[in-house]
Amino acid sequence: MASKNPALGELREQISELDNELIQMLAKRQALAKAVAENKQGSDLPLRDIEREKHLLGQHVQKAQSLGLNPRFVTRVFHTVIEESLRTQRHTLQPPLKAARVAVLGGEGSYSAEAAKACFADSEHQLVAGQQFADVVRLLRQGEVDYAVLPIENSITGAISPVYDLLRDGDLYIVGEHYLPVRHTLLAKPGATIAGIRRVLGHPQALAQCEHFLQENRLPLRYCDSTSEALKTVAGSDEALAVIAGEEAGAKLGLTVLADKIANAADVETRFIVLARQLQSVAKAVQAKSSLLFCTWQRPGALVDVLQVFRDRGINLTRIESRPMQGEPWQVMFFVDAEGNVESETFVDALQAIARCTRLVKVLGCYPSERLPPAQVPVAVLAQSEQQDTAAAPAPVSAPVKSNKAWKLASRAHKPEDTVIEVGGASIGGNGFIVMAGPCSVESEQQIEQCAEWTARHGASVLRGGCFKPRTSPYAFQGLGLPGLDLMKAAGSRHGLPIITEVMAPEQVDAVAQQADILQIGARNMQNFSLLKAVGQCHRPVMLKRGLMNSVDELLQAAEYILAGGNQQVMLCERGIRTFETATRNTLDLSAVPVLRALTHLPIIVDPSHAAGRRDLVEPLSLAAKAVGAHGIIVEFHPEPEKALSDGPQALYFEQFANMMRKLHA
Numbered sequence: 001m002a003s004k005n006p007a008l009g010e011l012r013e014q015i016s017e018l019d020n021e022l023i024q025m026l027a028k029r030q031a032l033a034k035a036v037a038e039n040k041q042g043s044d045l046p047l048r049d050i051e052r053e054k055h056l057l058g059q060h061v062q063k064a065q066s067l068g069l070n071p072r073f074v075t076r077v078f079h080t081v082i083e084e085s086l087r088t089q090r091h092t093l094q095p096p097l098k099a100a101r102v103a104v105l106g107g108e109g110s111y112s113a114e115a116a117k118a119c120f121a122d123s124e125h126q127l128v129a130g131q132q133f134a135d136v137v138r139l140l141r142q143g144e145v146d147y148a149v150l151p152i153e154n155s156i157t158g159a160i161s162p163v164y165d166l167l168r169d170g171d172l173y174i175v176g177e178h179y180l181p182v183r184h185t186l187l188a189k190p191g192a193t194i195a196g197i198r199r200v201l202g203h204p205q206a207l208a209q210c211e212h213f214l215q216e217n218r219l220p221l222r223y224c225d226s227t228s229e230a231l232k233t234v235a236g237s238d239e240a241l242a243v244i245a246g247e248e249a250g251a252k253l254g255l256t257v258l259a260d261k262i263a264n265a266a267d268v269e270t271r272f273i274v275l276a277r278q279l280q281s282v283a284k285a286v287q288a289k290s291s292l293l294f295c296t297w298q299r300p301g302a303l304v305d306v307l308q309v310f311r312d313r314g315i316n317l318t319r320i321e322s323r324p325m326q327g328e329p330w331q332v333m334f335f336v337d338a339e340g341n342v343e344s345e346t347f348v349d350a351l352q353a354i355a356r357c358t359r360l361v362k363v364l365g366c367y368p369s370e371r372l373p374p375a376q377v378p379v380a381v382l383a384q385s386e387q388q389d390t391a392a393a394p395a396p397v398s399a400p401v402k403s404n405k406a407w408k409l410a411s412r413a414h415k416p417e418d419t420v421i422e423v424g425g426a427s428i429g430g431n432g433f434i435v436m437a438g439p440c441s442v443e444s445e446q447q448i449e450q451c452a453e454w455t456a457r458h459g460a461s462v463l464r465g466g467c468f469k470p471r472t473s474p475y476a477f478q479g480l481g482l483p484g485l486d487l488m489k490a491a492g493s494r495h496g497l498p499i500i501t502e503v504m505a506p507e508q509v510d511a512v513a514q515q516a517d518i519l520q521i522g523a524r525n526m527q528n529f530s531l532l533k534a535v536g537q538c539h540r541p542v543m544l545k546r547g548l549m550n551s552v553d554e555l556l557q558a559a560e561y562i563l564a565g566g567n568q569q570v571m572l573c574e575r576g577i578r579t580f581e582t583a584t585r586n587t588l589d590l591s592a593v594p595v596l597r598a599l600t601h602l603p604i605i606v607d608p609s610h611a612a613g614r615r616d617l618v619e620p621l622s623l624a625a626k627a628v629g630a631h632g633i634i635v636e637f638h639p640e641p642e643k644a645l646s647d648g649p650q651a652l653y654f655e656q657f658a659n660m661m662r663k664l665h666a
């Protein structure tokens, strides 16, 4: 290849050399991290130092920008590097578990086997198969294995109840955890087709995680004790059977993939626990989790008393589950996972306090926390903007004293403090200022990818894009619909951006909420009350745009519909109103921003693009929006505005957007 094209060969050689250097540097970095761990052990400091991580990332991101690199790419790289550094540090102070024999459900081919291999990657071990969860636990109790690995919760179907129930006896202890990404595929013998399949075999958990696919294809099920049993049955049968399992496990038995990624959600993970017969001590410096079980007395506030113990001591709970108590109908046991080490002073004190207010409390284990949330550094430009200079922020306007029965939940009287909506790493509301940016409409994979890249590169926090377009004319481009939303979600995920898109009808809400991180209600739909009620039932944040002819009071009443439906994550958007003025498409009512900020705790966003309808006005209006105290703006840009399928004249050119971002953050 290189001989035909020597220039290419040379370039590749240079890349290989650089990669080589990178690897050597990574190894040096790891060695230093190990030395830091040893140093920390002596000095009693915790391994993780989130402030140091933030500082480092901040510096790296700035450097990256000065070299023309995408700051989010650099952040992603360093998140991975630091995660590995923390893993090495953890292993330095808390040697990884070593086992000769490990019990798992179903043996080779099962997801449990995969998890066990990951947990005991550092030691030669033999897997011992149990047919059911109870058998796995029995093997450990009887001393036939050193450890057992069991699934405890799944990211889409939640708690794996039979495993919780096996922990009730409290004679086994959790000594480790592992998050396993599971990629369910439908497998069958070569030549089979989905239409021809008579029955799908699998473990009940795996079948439940793929329920939507199975129902859509009307496939009858057969439950098996384990995935490996299901695999073997399908591989050894002449019937038209299929199995839900991982691709690799199927390939070992000669099975081929009929459908890939068939789980109900895109990224599915199962959390596994490692059980042992003895409680384990976790080194002080290692970030640990502890699991407890408790039963409360039957009296009002009994559960609150226990939760208060954690709250008073600053202990964060990562999970709470309840399960029925055996032999005591309608009585429950609570299982909690908490951040902290059971041997720490705080925890010992907490356990004593819990013992005083419960019928029963048991420690189920203590183990290194496998997953630590990455340090969040906004990209450099964002960093400046998010720490908005409060001295420069407009002085708060005081609300007219008026009791309003039409919009109670939206009012400052109901909630004096600002609502801050956390979505995909962006905080909207409070003292921050965020930018949502992207094309008016999603037009193609390439277009939305280019826009997502540009949005991320210039420090905007949310990717916008319309998939269902409310157009004045029925002949205008109506949007790509759900396939467009899939393209936008994928582009957003690649660049670490949450996405916002418009939803136009109540029956679309469920499907759009599956993918979109924020649902937008357009100006024309501000008083579509059945739509407002539908998004009020939804778990996603909603951005409600002010109607062309609606007052601030009507906007707040519309927001009240959503809040009254239960959804408290509402932000309001000023996008221009219709006045006698024709110099601009609409008149951007910037005075509504401070007025709304005084009246409501909800975040206020400004849309200069739709208000002005002209790209040359977008930058001054954006700067003005920030100056009057908006929590953010939503703006449109396009790689080729002249060719845009909708609203081209208001779309910024890429460079214009970049310049505007620099000014906004100056």
Ligand SMILES: C=C(O[C@@H]1C=C(C(=O)O)C=C[C@H]1O)C(=O)O
Pocket (backbone or CB within 6 Å): 032, 033, 036, 047, 048, 049, 050, 052, 053, 056, 081, 082, 085, 086
């Ligand atoms: C290496 C350290 O320990 C941890 C790992 C870090 C890293 O890999 O850069 C940074 C901070 C700590 O969470 C340190 O404290 O410097």
